[in-house]
Amino acid sequence: xxxxxxxxxxxxxxxxxxxxNLTFEQGTCGLIGPNGAGKTTFxxxxxxxxxxxxxxVRAFGVDLLSMAHFRRARWxxxxxxxxxxxxxxxxxxxxxxxxxxxxxxxxxxRRKDVLDAIxxxxxxxxxxxxxxxxxxxxxxxxxxxxxxxxxxPRLVLLDEPAAGLPDEESSxxxxxxRGIPEHTGALTILVDHDMSLVSACCAxxxxxxxxxLIASGPTAAVLRDDAVIRAxxxxx
Amino acid sequence: xxxTLIRADPRNASRNASRPQLIRMAIxxxxxxxxxxxxxxLLSLYYIDTMTQVAxxxxxxxxxxxxxxxxxxxxxxxxxxxxxxxxVAARLLFATTQPYPxxxxxxxxxTMAAGVLIxxxxxxxxxxxxxxxxxxxxxxxxxxxxxxxxxxxxxxFTGYNGSLVHIPPIRRPSIASxxxxxxxxxxxxxxxxxxxxxxxxxxxxxxxxxxxRQSEPAALAAGINTWLYKLWAFALASFITxxxxxxxxxxxxxxxxxxxxxxxxxxxxxxxxxxGVYSMWGAVVAALLYQFLPALLNNxxxxxxxxxxxxxxxxxxxxxxxxxxxxxxxxxxxxxxxRLLRRRLRKPAPGSTE
Numbered sequence: 001x002x003x004x005x006x007x008x009x010x011x012x013x014x015x016x017x018x019x020x021n022l023t024f025e026q027g028t029c030g031l032i033g034p035n036g037a038g039k040t041t042f043x044x045x046x047x048x049x050x051x052x053x054x055x056x057v058r059a060f061g062v063d064l065l066s067m068a069h070f071r072r073a074r075w076x077x078x079x080x081x082x083x084x085x086x087x088x089x090x091x092x093x094x095x096x097x098x099x100x101x102x103x104x105x106x107x108x109x110r111r112k113d114v115l116d117a118i119x120x121x122x123x124x125x126x127x128x129x130x131x132x133x134x135x136x137x138x139x140x141x142x143x144x145x146x147x148x149x150x151x152x153p154r155l156v157l158l159d160e161p162a163a164g165l166p167d168e169e170s171s172x173x174x175x176x177x178r179g180i181p182e183h184t185g186a187l188t189i190l191v192d193h194d195m196s197l198v199s200a201c202c203a204x205x206x207x208x209x210x211x212x213l214i215a216s217g218p219t220a221a222v223l224r225d226d227a228v229i230r231a232x233x234x235x236x
Numbered sequence: 237x238x239x240t241l242i243r244a245d246p247r248n249a250s251r252n253a254s255r256p257q258l259i260r261m262a263i264x265x266x267x268x269x270x271x272x273x274x275x276x277x278l279l280s281l282y283y284i285d286t287m288t289q290v291a292x293x294x295x296x297x298x299x300x301x302x303x304x305x306x307x308x309x310x311x312x313x314x315x316x317x318x319x320x321x322x323x324v325a326a327r328l329l330f331a332t333t334q335p336y337p338x339x340x341x342x343x344x345x346x347t348m349a350a351g352v353l354i355x356x357x358x359x360x361x362x363x364x365x366x367x368x369x370x371x372x373x374x375x376x377x378x379x380x381x382x383x384x385x386x387x388x389x390x391x392x393f394t395g396y397n398g399s400l401v402h403i404p405p406i407r408r409p410s411i412a413s414x415x416x417x418x419x420x421x422x423x424x425x426x427x428x429x430x431x432x433x434x435x436x437x438x439x440x441x442x443x444x445x446x447x448x449r450q451s452e453p454a455a456l457a458a459g460i461n462t463w464l465y466k467l468w469a470f471a472l473a474s475f476i477t478x479x480x481x482x483x484x485x486x487x488x489x490x491x492x493x494x495x496x497x498x499x500x501x502x503x504x505x506x507x508x509x510x511x512g513v514y515s516m517w518g519a520v521v522a523a524l525l526y527q528f529l530p531a532l533l534n535n536x537x538x539x540x541x542x543x544x545x546x547x548x549x550x551x552x553x554x555x556x557x558x559x560x561x562x563x564x565x566x567x568x569x570x571x572x573x574x575r576l577l578r579r580r581l582r583k584p585a586p587g588s589t590e
Contacts, residue, residue: 047457073459085454087447094443099458101440147458 007055076154305513321481351474512561
């Protein structure tokens with residue numbers, strides 16, 4: 001569970017998030033809105049890349065904003081990026097193991113967790129010691145997802161994971177995303193412009209526009225909401 | 237399925253190195269043994285001294301390669317760091333009777349401390365600004381050295397006595413007082429430094445550096461303390477350069493501030509890029525370019541100043557066509573040439589009946 005109150009982020013004179021209040025309970029939640037609505041900024045606040053001007057973020061009872069960014073990842077805030085950021089020169093295994101190396105678990109357990117994560121994302125057919133630079137774009141996305149779900153993440157943030165993927169790979173990714181809460185127990189937040197992916201994965205969805213929440217609730221109802229259609233989806 | 241996965245796990249693989257890895261290790265070991273035992277027999281004293289310098293500067297380019305190639309930090313102050321190492325070693329060698337390896341270690345550690353102090357504020361900067369700050373630092377060190385000079389056996393903290401008529405040379409280890417022996421000593425120290433870097437690259441710091449170089453946000457999102465690992469790289473590079481300074485002090489016997497000009501840091505970066513920053517062989521190639529090539533030209537009576545132009549062209553070539561440097565490009569080109577020759581030889585001569 002994550003509770004956001006009064007979150008405000010300004011870049012110079014531009015207000016990216018404006019006194020935003022939002023709660024995500026559990027499972028996979030969607031976060032949608034037009035470009036520039038503040039979705040990625042929200043992720044950047046959660047993962048510690050952006051310091052908000054005001055507001056609080058509590059995740060599972062913990063004050064997230066007081067934690068250093070790299071510690072948040074170790075604590076369990078994991079994310080993927082809009083432009084895929086798997087480390088090219090490292091192997092699939094090392095890419096996934098990187099975030100899990102900081103846990104206090106034994107080496108054998110850690111290795112098992114990493115291989116589990118790789119298998120969970122459907123990358124099992126790829127050799128774990130294959131270098132990421134030899135993989136396809138879709139497989140690289142999956143490496144990033146594997147890195148986000150390895151071990152015991154608490155919060156998984158997926159920033160347009162299906163962007164630029166062919167339909168076939170996109171639907172495979174949807175299966176993986178749907179499985180994350182059950183596989184890891186983590187609260188998963190999905191940002192994407194592909195409404196079929198959002199409807200397929202998320203029971204609840206929140207909509208941002210100009211840095212403020214304009215709707216939230218069950219996905220189907222939100223997508224029928226007049227304000228959402230006006231601001232984002234356009235007239236059907 | 238799980239079984240194949242575990243067998244393919246790189247951590248298991250690293251325990252039993254693969255065949256090509258073993259072959260590469262064997263070739264490297266043979267090469268080091270050749271350099272240690274055969275090379276001094278084959279070379280004149282002039283070239284033995286030159287090769288000692290190559291060993292020293294291979295450590296410097298190795299350290300710079302770690303910063304530039306592994307982490308993506310551009311430093312233009314490495315000659316100043318080398319000067320600090322040489323200064324500390326010279327002072328310790330005059331003031332104490334400690335064994336040489338201990339002095340090298342201390343020179344490395346003290347230089348590391350200095351490097352970290354400079355690195356702390358500088359690491360908030362990247363790219364051009366970091367390069368600029370380190371260049372300024374190099375300039376500042378040059379000015380300081382011109383004033384206090386290198387220790388020459390005099391008394392006091394700086395150990396410099398300008399009025400001395402007889403200046404004692406900086407001592408060498410008793411087991412390596414002659415030039416060929418000191419050359420071997422330098423190669424052994426350099427080999428240890430290469431192993432130190434190798435151990436870093438193959439373990440957690442190496443993976444963290446790779447992540448930082450490609451994308452700092454991705455590294456942070458993977459829980460890597462990027463600040464710490466960048467500082468670590470700075471510390472490691474300073475340590476190795478400090479040790480190199482200590483070896484240099486014994487190699488040349490006398491140190492002068494004029495021997496560490498600021499602009500040499502720029503040339504050093506140029507040859508390091510030419511040699512190749514992504515492979516440790518690149519450091520050896522860079523040191524050969526930096527020290528062996530000028531010695532060769534001098535011996536032939538050609539001014540070594542021409543090399544600046546060559547290095548300029550070389551960097552241009554590397555940046556445009558071979559970002560991994562000569563260490564990567566030359567073996568590939570040779571393999572291509574070999575394939576071409578084989579194809580030519582296999583092709584029947586024109587006019588022959590088939």
